[in-house]
Amino acid sequence: MPKRPLILVTNDDGITAPGIRTLISVMNKIGDVVVVAPDGPQSGMGHAITVNDTLYLEKVDIDGKQPEYSCSGTPADCVKLAVREILDRRPDICVSGINHGSNSSINVIYSGTMSAALEAGIEGIPAIGFSLLDYNWNANFEHCKTYVETVTRQALKHGMAKGVVLNVNLPNIEEKEIKGIKVCRQARANWEEEFDKRTNPMGREYYWLAGKFVNMDNGEDTDEWALENGYVSVVPVQFDMTAHREIQNLNTWNLNGKDAN
Amino acid sequence: MPKRPLILVTNDDGITAPGIRTLISVMNKIGDVVVVAPDGPQSGMGHAITVNDTLYLEKVDIDGKQPEYSCSGTPADCVKLAVREILDRRPDICVSGINHGSNSSINVIYSGTMSAALEAGIEGIPAIGFSLLDYNWNANFEHCKTYVETVTRQALKHGMAKGVVLNVNLPNIEEKEIKGIKVCRQARANWEEEFDKRTNPMGREYYWLAGKFVNMDNGEDTDEWALENGYVSVVPVQFDMTAHREIQNLNTWNLNGKDAN
Numbered sequence: 213m214p215k216r217p218l219i220l221v222t223n224d225d226g227i228t229a230p231g232i233r234t235l236i237s238v239m240n241k242i243g244d245v246v247v248v249a250p251d252g253p254q255s256g257m258g259h260a261i262t263v264n265d266t267l268y269l270e271k272v273d274i275d276g277k278q279p280e281y282s283c284s285g286t287p288a289d290c291v292k293l294a295v296r297e298i299l300d301r302r303p304d305i306c307v308s309g310i311n312h313g314s315n316s317s318i319n320v321i322y323s324g325t326m327s328a329a330l331e332a333g334i335e336g337i338p339a340i341g342f343s344l345l346d347y348n349w350n351a352n353f354e355h356c357k358t359y360v361e362t363v364t365r366q367a368l369k370h371g372m373a374k375g376v377v378l379n380v381n382l383p384n385i386e387e388k389e390i391k392g393i394k395v396c397r398q399a400r401a402n403w404e405e406e407f408d409k410r411t412n413p414m415g416r417e418y419y420w421l422a423g424k425f426v427n428m429d430n431g432e433d434t435d436e437w438a439l440e441n442g443y444v445s446v447v448p449v450q451f452d453m454t455a456h457r458e459i460q461n462l463n464t465w466n467l468n469g470k471d472a473n
Numbered sequence: 474m475p476k477r478p479l480i481l482v483t484n485d486d487g488i489t490a491p492g493i494r495t496l497i498s499v500m501n502k503i504g505d506v507v508v509v510a511p512d513g514p515q516s517g518m519g520h521a522i523t524v525n526d527t528l529y530l531e532k533v534d535i536d537g538k539q540p541e542y543s544c545s546g547t548p549a550d551c552v553k554l555a556v557r558e559i560l561d562r563r564p565d566i567c568v569s570g571i572n573h574g575s576n577s578s579i580n581v582i583y584s585g586t587m588s589a590a591l592e593a594g595i596e597g598i599p600a601i602g603f604s605l606l607d608y609n610w611n612a613n614f615e616h617c618k619t620y621v622e623t624v625t626r627q628a629l630k631h632g633m634a635k636g637v638v639l640n641v642n643l644p645n646i647e648e649k650e651i652k653g654i655k656v657c658r659q660a661r662a663n664w665e666e667e668f669d670k671r672t673n674p675m676g677r678e679y680y681w682l683a684g685k686f687v688n689m690d691n692g693e694d695t696d697e698w699a700l701e702n703g704y705v706s707v708v709p710v711q712f713d714m715t716a717h718r719e720i721q722n723l724n725t726w727n728l729n730g731k732d733a734n
Contacts, residue, residue, distance in 0.1 A: 260583075261583055293680065296666050296667065297668050320714055322520055369726075370725075371520050373716070392729040397720065407553075418528060420556070421522065421523060447715055449716060453581055453710045460636065463656050467654040468653040
């Protein structure tokens with residue numbers, strides 16, 4: 213029998229979040245699990261790393277089932293520390309989540325969950341970020357389990373192309389309403405921010421970031437379409453951010469001519 | 474004569490950093506400048522946004538030349554606040570930097586400077602991030618000026634393709650040694666982290682993130698090659714992170730079969 217895979221589990225909602233506890237329970241069916249996750253919520257951190265501050269790492273015991281480490285840093289820090297300081301061999305896969313809230317379309321760029329997966333991918337480790345479209349701490353993750361297991365087992369079986377990680381989002385609907393898993397592209401969407409301006413007790417004005425999500429993409433091959441239509445979306449995500457098609461166009465600019473300025 | 478362009482200037486080193494002051498001085502030659510920048514250093518923040526905390530915004534006067542606002546949030550927050558709360562019309566371009574330190578190759582993903590440019594790009598505003606390969610606060614930015622002006626003027630003249638922003642890095646060499654501007658792709662590179670483990674005065678262990686940059690890419694069309702060979706690098710960067718070429722491959726996985734698990 214082949215050796216059980218070594219699975220690194222992390223997230224951005226913190227090590228005690230119900231989403232990561234669900235992810236751990238699924239991963240224990242598949243392989244040997246080590247958890248390295250932030251000691252508190254890190255949402256909206258994007259691909260932050262801790263360069264000007266100290267990092268603390270504590271071995272913790274939450275359910276007695278697998279080695280777990282709580283870290284004062286970001287999700288990307290957790291992956292770096294796991295690979296360099298904790299694990300005695302490279303993990304076969306890194307899974308991040310299950311995030312409490314969507315990381316579909318443009319959210320991928322703000323996502324701590326996906327930054328952990330990307331960091332693992334940069335290290336050459338196959339990686340998947342999982343997110344449920346429910347922001348509640350007490351969200352129900354039961355219906356996610358079978359889909360999380362399928363995507364993870366398939367990723368372990370097929371391996372992952374160099375430079376690519378997976379962004380998996382799960383709709384917040386009854387399990388029997390889920391139509392299946394759909395491979396998608398990132399929808400073109402953005403947030404139309406509104407700032408809620410208030411005055412603090414000392415009379416100083418401040419803002420809260422608010423706003424609504426706007427999908428500007430009518431394609432039926434997008435993650436937004438899939439999620440709205442009852443599918444689990446799987447988007448292959450790359451960290452080569454070069455817009456290769458634009459290189460030829462930029463070479464027509466007068467960047468080196470005498471009259472450039 | 475056409476109206477002078479409205480230019481939004483931001484950065485991630487903070488509003489008083491020499492890099493942004495240089496950028497402002499160049500932009501004043503080109504158009505009407507408004508500065509909205511963090512009140513302190515934000516390096517390594519990635520594409521962070523402030524979702525669980527308040528945001529403060531102060532009108533400040535640093536050199537009496539242009540309207541300036543100091544913000545308690547991240548570079549991405551600055552762009553959002555500028556567009557929604559400060560500017561009375563959309564800026565013609567957003568420039569971010571000049572960063573004290575490289576944002577070439579994989580650094581783009583950790584970069585606050587580039588997160589501001591990407592945020593502007595998501596808003597449909599042409600945007601450029603500028604970085605100098607010198608981490609020192611007192612770096613010499615003089616030789617950057619002519620190249621920053623050229624790229625900005627050309628971007629204003631030609632416009633920017635939808636979904637694309639520019640990542641411009643400047644080598645830390647004498648102006649007369651610079652060979653010109655080169656359009657590039659992002660080099661395949663990463664950081665080989667080492668953690669410096671120490672013990673604090675209370676006896677608790679902590680870590681500092683350290684490590685060295687490793688370029689694994691031999692291509693002569695990369696930003697790393699350009700910078701090592703005396704060129705200013707310009708990489709078109711996109712925020713559609715989909716690895717489109719992988720979609721077909723993923724569709725061969727058994728994601729919806731009965732024996733998937």
